[in-house]
Amino acid sequence: MTEGVLFGVGLGPGDPDLITRKAAGLIETAQVIAYPTLAGGASLARSIAADLIPLNATEIVMDVPMTTSRPPAQAAYDKGAADIAAVLDAGKDVVCLCEGDPFFYGSFMYLHARLSDRFQVEVIPGVTSLTACAARAGLPLVARNERLTILPGPLPEDELTRRIDGAESVAVLKVGRHLPKLRAVIDKLGLLDRAVYIERASMPEERICPLADAPDTAPYFSMILLTKGADPWL
């Protein structure tokens, strides 16, 4: 029997309309879908794709504990990979739902690392939060020979300072509870007037404001964009 294929399907930033036609087609015809949930909560990935999931599809849920320690999360992906492998071994494809893009800060990487040497894995790229935030804020990210630096908010203050200083466009992802630290770093560098805060881009609860006016407690799905502004080439 031919083994099934594991599809890692990027769903984009949250608006179901930003799902690609390829991803939509795979989900609509899926017999088995898989997705993570965080600490037993609802799955954002599943909610983005909800309208496309066939009623009779089998659902493999990977419940990932809320932790920064390695073993418990590792165990959740071990179990998820084993469940998925059993379906693939039985000759059925599995469509794994991923917020944003599977290979851009996506947890699909953990399944890819566990399964790609044994099974055929196909990754369908999705719209990232990076360009969704830029689009919603009306902020061009990079043009011509400009550089773009992408940093996660949890990095230490000195490293953030060093990497933001002298960069051109900067995107800081996973802002969350690190917002006050990030605002202080950016303010110290004299860049606060250029910094824009974006929360849940493309979703109904979207919020966009100058970083100076952002709340101290941000959700995980939030970003700070520092762009160069008007292009001198024009």
Added chain:
Amino acid sequence: MTEGVLFGVGLGPGDPDLITRKAAGLIETAQVIAYPTLAGGASLARSIAADLIPLNATEIVMDVPMTTSRPPAQAAYDKGAADIAAVLDAGKDVVCLCEGDPFFYGSFMYLHARLSDRFQVEVIPGVTSLTACAARAGLPLVARNERLTILPGPLPEDELTRRIDGAESVAVLKVGRHLPKLRAVIDKLGLLDRAVYIERASMPEERICPLADAPDTAPYFSMILLTKGADPWL
């Protein structure tokens, strides 16, 4: 009369199936579309969206000369912006077709800069070549607290060396004729065995190989990915 809206619509990296549902809907119902061509050649953006363009749509073509000098290209966007403004003033929407994502190294920025203070502009983000290349090459880009550095190939050798050295994941875009220089830089840093070359990701002519084996003359739509490899967190 209400003025029209200018839509900057990201089409993704080349496979028409990687167009989002939102972009597809806007193109299918467009009365007026606009797109750039390079030096009188065919438009890649138009070819990606070809199946969706209504037969009776009016098409505004911006013919951008092949040049690195500012005034001729500037003049092409000036004229394109004026043509688009006339349609918007007449109360009709314009759907501008953009390869990849409009704000990620996209020429739509030049229209945005010229028209966004006078008209309502809405940007629809698209799948970037960045994540499309990673998906096709099977290379996770960034996870957890990793950084990603995005550099254009035309940058000078010393700046490329400085920015690649000590970075985590790196994507070099717009490789083109800069391939020998980039390969030399990466080799000198001892990173050649980690570097993957990707050309025309998601298109029928796609090519993926180790950078060491890549041809000296690459097309404009080519990329080098330097990723960290196996995630130690697993």
